[in-house]
Amino acid sequence: MNINFKKETFRDDYTFRNSPEAIRRFPFPFHEDKYMYSVNMEPHVPAGPAGHAYNNGIDVDEHFVSEMEDRAKVLKEDPLRYQALPHMMTAQWDTLELLMEQQAAGYPEHFSLTKDGDNWHWINKPMGIDQKFVFGDASTLPMEPLEFITRQAQGDHVIVDQRDGNLWCDAGMVTTQADWSLDFDIGMNFMEWHGPVPLAHNLGIFERALKFLLNLQQGKPVRRLNWTMTINPRLDTSPENYHKWGTDRATVTPENVGNKVHLRCELQSLWRLPRSNAILFVIRCYLIKMEELVTVPKWARRFHRVLRDLPPELVDYKGLTRYRPTTVEWLSKYDDGKPTSPGIFPE
Amino acid sequence: MTLNTEMRVRVADIKQVADHVKRFRFERVDGKPMPVFSGGAHVVVAMRDGAVLRRNPYSLMSSPEDKSGYEISVLRVENSRGGSHFLHDKLKKGDELTVSQPVNLFPMDQRGRKHLFMAGGIGITPFMAMMDQLSKTGEHFELHYAVRTRTHGAYWKDLEQRYGKSRVKIYCDAENLFIPAKAILENQPLGTHLYVCGPHGMIKGVLSTAREQGWPSQNLHSEEFLAPPPGKPFNVKLAKTNKTIEVHSHQSILEALEAAGIDAPYLCRGGACGQCETNVVACSGKLEHNDIFLEPEDKASGKKIMICVSRISGPDITLDL
Numbered sequence: 001m002n003i004n005f006k007k008e009t010f011r012d013d014y015t016f017r018n019s020p021e022a023i024r025r026f027p028f029p030f031h032e033d034k035y036m037y038s039v040n041m042e043p044h045v046p047a048g049p050a051g052h053a054y055n056n057g058i059d060v061d062e063h064f065v066s067e068m069e070d071r072a073k074v075l076k077e078d079p080l081r082y083q084a085l086p087h088m089m090t091a092q093w094d095t096l097e098l099l100m101e102q103q104a105a106g107y108p109e110h111f112s113l114t115k116d117g118d119n120w121h122w123i124n125k126p127m128g129i130d131q132k133f134v135f136g137d138a139s140t141l142p143m144e145p146l147e148f149i150t151r152q153a154q155g156d157h158v159i160v161d162q163r164d165g166n167l168w169c170d171a172g173m174v175t176t177q178a179d180w181s182l183d184f185d186i187g188m189n190f191m192e193w194h195g196p197v198p199l200a201h202n203l204g205i206f207e208r209a210l211k212f213l214l215n216l217q218q219g220k221p222v223r224r225l226n227w228t229m230t231i232n233p234r235l236d237t238s239p240e241n242y243h244k245w246g247t248d249r250a251t252v253t254p255e256n257v258g259n260k261v262h263l264r265c266e267l268q269s270l271w272r273l274p275r276s277n278a279i280l281f282v283i284r285c286y287l288i289k290m291e292e293l294v295t296v297p298k299w300a301r302r303f304h305r306v307l308r309d310l311p312p313e314l315v316d317y318k319g320l321t322r323y324r325p326t327t328v329e330w331l332s333k334y335d336d337g338k339p340t341s342p343g344i345f346p347e
Numbered sequence: 348m349t350l351n352t353e354m355r356v357r358v359a360d361i362k363q364v365a366d367h368v369k370r371f372r373f374e375r376v377d378g379k380p381m382p383v384f385s386g387g388a389h390v391v392v393a394m395r396d397g398a399v400l401r402r403n404p405y406s407l408m409s410s411p412e413d414k415s416g417y418e419i420s421v422l423r424v425e426n427s428r429g430g431s432h433f434l435h436d437k438l439k440k441g442d443e444l445t446v447s448q449p450v451n452l453f454p455m456d457q458r459g460r461k462h463l464f465m466a467g468g469i470g471i472t473p474f475m476a477m478m479d480q481l482s483k484t485g486e487h488f489e490l491h492y493a494v495r496t497r498t499h500g501a502y503w504k505d506l507e508q509r510y511g512k513s514r515v516k517i518y519c520d521a522e523n524l525f526i527p528a529k530a531i532l533e534n535q536p537l538g539t540h541l542y543v544c545g546p547h548g549m550i551k552g553v554l555s556t557a558r559e560q561g562w563p564s565q566n567l568h569s570e571e572f573l574a575p576p577p578g579k580p581f582n583v584k585l586a587k588t589n590k591t592i593e594v595h596s597h598q599s600i601l602e603a604l605e606a607a608g609i610d611a612p613y614l615c616r617g618g619a620c621g622q623c624e625t626n627v628v629a630c631s632g633k634l635e636h637n638d639i640f641l642e643p644e645d646k647a648s649g650k651k652i653m654i655c656v657s658r659i660s661g662p663d664i665t666l667d668l
Contacts, residue, residue, distance in 0.1 A: 090484070163565070218449055220448070
């Protein structure tokens with residue numbers, strides 16, 4: 001499949017748009033007309049209609065090149081968005097192999113990986129990268145293996161180490177996050193970094209999720225969807241840059257909802273890494289404008305109902321308080337009250 | 348949807364490596380590469396032995412980077428439930444079996460400044476893969492390996508040759524040499540992690556010596572696969588599906604369910620991983636907990652059971668399945 005990579009921005013003039021095909025492939029996160037936390041993990045196997053974001057283990061789409069340019073800008077201003085503790089080097093190589101293999105297998109027109117023993121050759125055509133290196137020898141790459149490959153893979157990447165019956169956030173590349181910070185969370189365990197999430201603790205969600213992940217098996221990745229909302233198509237909604245985007249939330253008016261308000265979906269996939277026994281946590285962010293979302297009638301009806309009936313704690317935690325009423329009002333025009341079909345895919 | 352990732356393999360080689368110990372090499376029938384793994388990982392080997400399907404966990408001992416095949420070593424146990432006898436006496440080169448993806452319940456701590464291994468008998472196997480991995484990244488390790496006699500101990504000569512006598516110490520019961528755990532544990536640099544694998548008594552002894560010396564529990568690692576002990580037959584009632592299944596003397600609850608065509612979750616089949624934890628609805632007998640996963644208070648509560656190794660003495664148990 002040949003992807004037509006777009007030239008667009010996720011800051012300043014915000015030229016980001018989804019093509020009609022990109023809208024249809026969007027991983028819409030609501031399988032019913034309401035939302036509550038759950039351990040909503042399922043096997044990460046190819047699924048969905050042809051072209052959907054679920055078709056490949058690691059998804060590459062039309063925004064790839066521009067997203068990687070945005071990541072480079074974030075890193076230039078703040079190199080601490082990439083960090084790896086010293087004991088994570090084996091896991092770094094595991095991740096490099098996984099992302100190269102997945103991208104080359106899913107998109108052979110755009111990426112290729114050839115191996116001759118430990119002598120590897122990686123070609124990333126969309127970004128014009130052609131790199132020969134020795135697997136396992138970091139001195140043969142221009143930077144650490146995890147930084148090298150995550151500058152060429154969409155989504156944030158966190159590697160969690162497994163020890164003492166817990167998972168530890170010990171390495172990562174995080175530039176497209178929904179208001180959390182790798183620099184703040186590095187070294188924390190699973191329970192610590194989920195500390196701020198409301199309601200879910202009382203439901204025992206994190207205990208169950210941790211137990212599940214500790215037994216995550218090699219060759220059996222899992223996925224779940226998470227979501228929030230973002231004003232303007234900004235990938236880098238980080239605490240570090242809160243001063244740049246926090247006030248955007250006060251700029252929503254009935255006239256600009258369709259263009260300014262975005263549903264932000266995270267396709268999270270978790271992979272047991274072979275050599276290190278660590279887990280790679282891919283947090284891939286997808287953005288869609290309200291005016292793009294309502295081109296799929298099922299999603300327009302459903303998102304209106306979800307947002308209208310969202311528990312107040314979640315409205316607060318996700319930071320939707322200021323613009324939710326305006327958005328619900330705008331969406332109501334696209335909800336004729338008809339029933340919606342089960343599942344997340346468009347009708 | 349469950350994803351079946353088991354691999355069909357052919358027995359490529361069988362070698363007697365010591366008294367009562369055979370090494371088996373498996374290669375994929377479809378010719379694809381084996382997944383690489385981390386030292387300490389095991390696979391569950393599924394064997395069709397007549398009418399019985401046996402599934403036993405074995406540590407992988409081959410080089411984790413060797414994608415051409417996996418190797419395990421198996422001790423022929425006298426009072427075997429059947430698995431080791433089948434592998435030793437019936438399995439032939441060229442036969443086909445199924446192995447699971449590698450699972451690691453005995454991983455090395457990547458932060459370790461030094462890795463200290465203590466093996467007893469067949470407990471050597473996970474350490475062979477670990478040492479292979481560490482030697483490639485140039486990390487610091489030391490092995491203390493106890494064998495009954497020189498001819499009982501598999502691999503001790505190879506290991507001495509490969510890693511040198513300064514890193515590999517052999518202790519032979521028949522020569523009245525035992526691992527001086529106390530002296531070794533007293534003299535370790537900060538940041539050392541200890542790994543023990545062998546008979547139950549040895550693991551218990553070494554770990555309690557380490558604790559007495561003030562070793563932090565995070566630095567102590569051990570692995571022990573428990574075979575489900577036999578007992579009197581009893582009935583399992585399944586609350587959700589309203590079925591009753593008999594568990595025979597030499598069967599675990601999990602095996603009885605599988606024989607009846609019921610899929611229950613499992614990973615290690617040795618009472619260690621927690622995957623098969625099941626809620627007990629009612630029990631008319633006494634629970635016999637044989638796992639090392641449940642906390643003492645869970646065991647005392649009578650509300651949970653690990654169906655891969657635990658059973659009851661009494662007429663029947665009702666499970667939330």
